[in-house]
Amino acid sequence: MSAALHSNQGRPHPDTWIKVLPEGLYVEPGGFYIDPVRPVARAVVTHGHSDHARPGNRTVLATSGTLAIMRQRMGEGVGGSLQALDYGETLRIGDVTVRMVPAGHVLGSAQVVMEHAGSRVVVSGDYKRRLDRTCAPFEPVPCDVFVTEATFGLPVFRHPPDLGEVQKLLHSMALFPERSHVVGVYALGKCQRLITLLRAAGYDRPIWLHGALEPLCRLYSSLGVELGELRPATVAAKEELKGALVLAPPAAVADRWARRLADPVVAVASGWMRVRQRARQRGVELPLVISDHADWDELCQTLEDVGAPEVWVTHGREEALVHYATGRGIRARALALIGFEDEDSEGMPEKAGEGEAS
Amino acid sequence: MNRFAALIDALVFMPSRNGKIRLLVEHFATAPDPERGWALAALTGALSFREAKPAAIRELAATRVDPDLLALSYDYVGDLAETVALIWPERPERSNSLPPSLDEVVEALRAAKRGQVIGLVEGWLDTLDSSGRFALLKLITGALRIGVSARLAKTALAEWGKAARPEVSVDDVEEVWHGLTAPYVELFAWLEGRAERPATGAGAGFRPMMLSHPLEEEDRAALDPAAYAAEWKWDGIRVQMVARGGERRLYSRTGDDVSGAFPDIVDHMSFDAVLDGELLVARDGVVAPFNDLQQRLNRKTVTAQMLRDGPAWVRLYDILFDGDEDLRGLSFVERRARLERWYEAVRPRRMDLSPLVPFDRWDELVALREGARENGIEGLMLKRRDSAYLAGRPKGPWFKWKRGALTLDTVMMYAQRGHGKRSSYYSDYTFGVWRGEELVPVGKAYSGFTDAELVELDRWVRNHTTRRYGPVREVEAGLVLEVAFDSVHPSNRHKSGLAMRFPRVHRIRWDKPAHEADRLETLAAMVAG
Numbered sequence: 001m002s003a004a005l006h007s008n009q010g011r012p013h014p015d016t017w018i019k020v021l022p023e024g025l026y027v028e029p030g031g032f033y034i035d036p037v038r039p040v041a042r043a044v045v046t047h048g049h050s051d052h053a054r055p056g057n058r059t060v061l062a063t064s065g066t067l068a069i070m071r072q073r074m075g076e077g078v079g080g081s082l083q084a085l086d087y088g089e090t091l092r093i094g095d096v097t098v099r100m101v102p103a104g105h106v107l108g109s110a111q112v113v114m115e116h117a118g119s120r121v122v123v124s125g126d127y128k129r130r131l132d133r134t135c136a137p138f139e140p141v142p143c144d145v146f147v148t149e150a151t152f153g154l155p156v157f158r159h160p161p162d163l164g165e166v167q168k169l170l171h172s173m174a175l176f177p178e179r180s181h182v183v184g185v186y187a188l189g190k191c192q193r194l195i196t197l198l199r200a201a202g203y204d205r206p207i208w209l210h211g212a213l214e215p216l217c218r219l220y221s222s223l224g225v226e227l228g229e230l231r232p233a234t235v236a237a238k239e240e241l242k243g244a245l246v247l248a249p250p251a252a253v254a255d256r257w258a259r260r261l262a263d264p265v266v267a268v269a270s271g272w273m274r275v276r277q278r279a280r281q282r283g284v285e286l287p288l289v290i291s292d293h294a295d296w297d298e299l300c301q302t303l304e305d306v307g308a309p310e311v312w313v314t315h316g317r318e319e320a321l322v323h324y325a326t327g328r329g330i331r332a333r334a335l336a337l338i339g340f341e342d343e344d345s346e347g348m349p350e351k352a353g354e355g356e357a358s
Numbered sequence: 359m360n361r362f363a364a365l366i367d368a369l370v371f372m373p374s375r376n377g378k379i380r381l382l383v384e385h386f387a388t389a390p391d392p393e394r395g396w397a398l399a400a401l402t403g404a405l406s407f408r409e410a411k412p413a414a415i416r417e418l419a420a421t422r423v424d425p426d427l428l429a430l431s432y433d434y435v436g437d438l439a440e441t442v443a444l445i446w447p448e449r450p451e452r453s454n455s456l457p458p459s460l461d462e463v464v465e466a467l468r469a470a471k472r473g474q475v476i477g478l479v480e481g482w483l484d485t486l487d488s489s490g491r492f493a494l495l496k497l498i499t500g501a502l503r504i505g506v507s508a509r510l511a512k513t514a515l516a517e518w519g520k521a522a523r524p525e526v527s528v529d530d531v532e533e534v535w536h537g538l539t540a541p542y543v544e545l546f547a548w549l550e551g552r553a554e555r556p557a558t559g560a561g562a563g564f565r566p567m568m569l570s571h572p573l574e575e576e577d578r579a580a581l582d583p584a585a586y587a588a589e590w591k592w593d594g595i596r597v598q599m600v601a602r603g604g605e606r607r608l609y610s611r612t613g614d615d616v617s618g619a620f621p622d623i624v625d626h627m628s629f630d631a632v633l634d635g636e637l638l639v640a641r642d643g644v645v646a647p648f649n650d651l652q653q654r655l656n657r658k659t660v661t662a663q664m665l666r667d668g669p670a671w672v673r674l675y676d677i678l679f680d681g682d683e684d685l686r687g688l689s690f691v692e693r694r695a696r697l698e699r700w701y702e703a704v705r706p707r708r709m710d711l712s713p714l715v716p717f718d719r720w721d722e723l724v725a726l727r728e729g730a731r732e733n734g735i736e737g738l739m740l741k742r743r744d745s746a747y748l749a750g751r752p753k754g755p756w757f758k759w760k761r762g763a764l765t766l767d768t769v770m771m772y773a774q775r776g777h778g779k780r781s782s783y784y785s786d787y788t789f790g791v792w793r794g795e796e797l798v799p800v801g802k803a804y805s806g807f808t809d810a811e812l813v814e815l816d817r818w819v820r821n822h823t824t825r826r827y828g829p830v831r832e833v834e835a836g837l838v839l840e841v842a843f844d845s846v847h848p849s850n851r852h853k854s855g856l857a858m859r860f861p862r863v864h865r866i867r868w869d870k871p872a873h874e875a876d877r878l879e880t881l882a883a884m885v886a887g
Contacts, residue, residue, distance in 0.1 A: 155427050317430070
């Protein structure tokens with residue numbers, strides 16, 4: 001990265017043109033919000049999870065993958081006009097040049113790269129660094145300010161290799177062949193990613209789906225993600241589901257819906273499953289540490305990779321990452337955005353309604 | 359260590375007893391000697407070596423991790439072993455050194471001198487993955503707490519042994535168990551059909567206890583009073599005292615060795631016999647409420663203050679061995695005579711005989727039982743005069759006839775989901791009674807209702823939820839649960855200042871308005887002693 005990019009000489013600091021307003025993160029010279037929590041005139045959306053993509057904005061700019069997901073989930077309410085900006089394309093909005101770069105979180109997920117008045121700011125949205133066959137991999141972009149998520153911003157969160165977690169599931173299925181295995185997964189992203197992981201591990205039997213997971217699996221398939229044979233679990237007979245693998249939203253796995261299953265082994269695929277006590281409190285018998293968010297090491301690695309002299313930390317455990325970054329000589333602060341929820345409060349078995357923000 | 363770690367992980371999350379047995383059976387079948395034996399010893403609390411203190415583990419972690427990040431993480435996770443297991447930085451060169459086997463870990467720890475343990479632990483943490491680190495840290499801080507009792511592990515052993523030894527029961531395993539030491543190579547060889555049953559001989563092992571059935575009214579009508587002896591059922595915990603060949607052990611009903619917590623009994627076991635009795639707290643021969651005994655249970659060691667405040671006592675019921683002589687085949691009447699003779703001759707301190715209760719007709723006992731509200735009596739035991747001392751719970755020779763339960767009309771306040779098969783049902787209820795205009799919680803119950811009633815209770819909870827706190831729902835003060843319980847004691851752990859013993863749902867009073875439920879004063883008046 002050039003020295004000029006780091007020098008502040010004569011350039012307005014990004015905190016003079018990016019502001020935290022009640023509606024969300026506002027980019028003043030472009031007149032748009034990133035992932036607004038309330039309807040606004042111009043929204044730029046990083047990805048399709050419901051705490052980032054909300055209905056009712058007058059105009060929406062997002063990757064075509066994200067727009068397809070929003071249309072699927074929101075139907076008519078998706079917003080006024082939708083405009084696609086795909087990876088690598090740039091667009092001038094007001095005084096800001098905007099570019100979308102893969103974030104590796106879910107299909108269509110993007111970092112928003114903005115240039116204005118000689119500074120470059122990257123808003124990461126949610127991201128991860130490991131292989132995901134359902135989406136393009138994260139690309140680090142050197143910048144002056146990096147706005148990072150910190151869902152798993154504590155060093156206890158280290159996601160083990162995905163393959164090992166999938167093998168844990170397959171081993172349990174071999175050990176309890178007469179029981180159903182029901183895995184709680186978020187409808188968008190985690191569901192399809194787990195399916196591709198299972199297929200890559202050689203599991204080729206049909207996978208049964210809760211009704212809430214079907215539409216997005218169909219969408220992913222139509223966008224070219226191979227998922228193998230999927231069947232609806234909601235209409236299946238109990239007998240058929242013996243020994244079967246069933247995917248359902250986290251809220252359903254330990255609730256009334258799951259009573260249709262044959263003595264189910266309750267699993268949940270989530271980064272939170274790393275902490276045993278928490279998994280156990282939720283009645284999870286088989287925790288699978290599979291996450292679509294960066295773990296602690298990936299967060300730290302990413303700060304290194306983007307080389308930004310300043311980092312703003314959003315939704316998650318900001319304190320630890322701010323402490324870490326400060327210790328590395330990076331100016332860091334917590335950016336208090338409202339409206340972002342993590343898996344912790346959303347979608348776990350206790351929460352009614354469908355879990356999301358994986 | 360990896361296999362042991364995987365077992366620990368699986369057991370931590372397994373909600374059902376049968377599932378745990380299944381996991382243990384798989385482990386015994388796949389792990390080699392002596393590893394499986396060390397695992398068994400770890401699970402049954404039979405491993406002893408120099409332990410590491412949690413503070414030392416924390417200090418060790420702080421040498422590798424930023425102390426602020428460690429503190430933030432510990433706040434979040436809440437368990438030190440787990441925090442350190444998760445946060446321990448993995449070194450890239452880890453792949454070059456193999457993680458230690460459980461055998462190596464156990465052997466090194468047994469040989470370690472004071473001051474060497476932390477160094478060993480540090481080296482191992484560097485080669486293990488997070489599950490391995492968790493298992494190691496749980497092992498060396500001496501507290502697995504993963505919901506596997508010694509009895510469950512032995513049940514799994516018997517289950518696994520069925521393949522080669524179909525005749526073996528858990529009581530057989532129990533019987534040989536205490537003559538053996540970790541890693542139990544001869545036990546596994548026997549259960550695999552490769553060797554003879556290990557000798558039990560003179561060891562200070564646990565002998566499976568004889569247990570009773572509750573007496574149903576219908577049963578009693580059919581029983582001949584002349585065929586039974588009666589004695590008080592004391593309100594403590596059943597124990598077996600074994601003093602053989604210079605060794606002394608105190609075992610709980612399930613064969614857990616509780617000697618360490620009761621030196622005040624073990625010190626006085628200077629005899630050669632195996633006895634069955636009730637462990638109590640008694641001051642000058644007067645039995646204290648169960649609550650006092652509770653303070654001394656589930657501890658590995660005991661302080662001088664606890665010994666002073668809650669002196670232990672054993673009230674003797676039966677004699678199984680007198681010296682080498684096995685008395686278990688004798689009738690109850692004969693054993694009782696031997697017990698009395700033995701007691702006269704030995705006069706052990708801190709022990710006395712549980713008296714027989716003479717009676718001719720059932721109605722005499724009915725009256726005695728109803729009147730038995732003083733401390734320490736839970737009801738009556740009926741024992742067939744001609745019955746031998748048999749392992750397990752044979753139906754017919756022994757009955758327990760508990761005094762009538764106390765009951766109270768309470769109001770459901772909170773409901774929590776159950777585990778395993780009940781995980782989709784709100785099946786654990788916190789209930790309260792009125793203090794002035796407010797409800798105060800007085801207990802928690804999760805049994806006493808039928809499956810059909812559970813479905814109705816679950817529906818009621820879902821339809822009357824006012825707030826949610828994680829897995830707990832607060833409900834409207836609208837459902838009266840008539841709760842039965844054995845006794846009630848003062849408690850400083852509960853807001854109401856009272857705690858019930860064995861509360862269970864007696865009846866669901868769909869008909870009764872909540873404001874007509876009982877008041878705290880009513881419960882306070884029922885306090886024992």
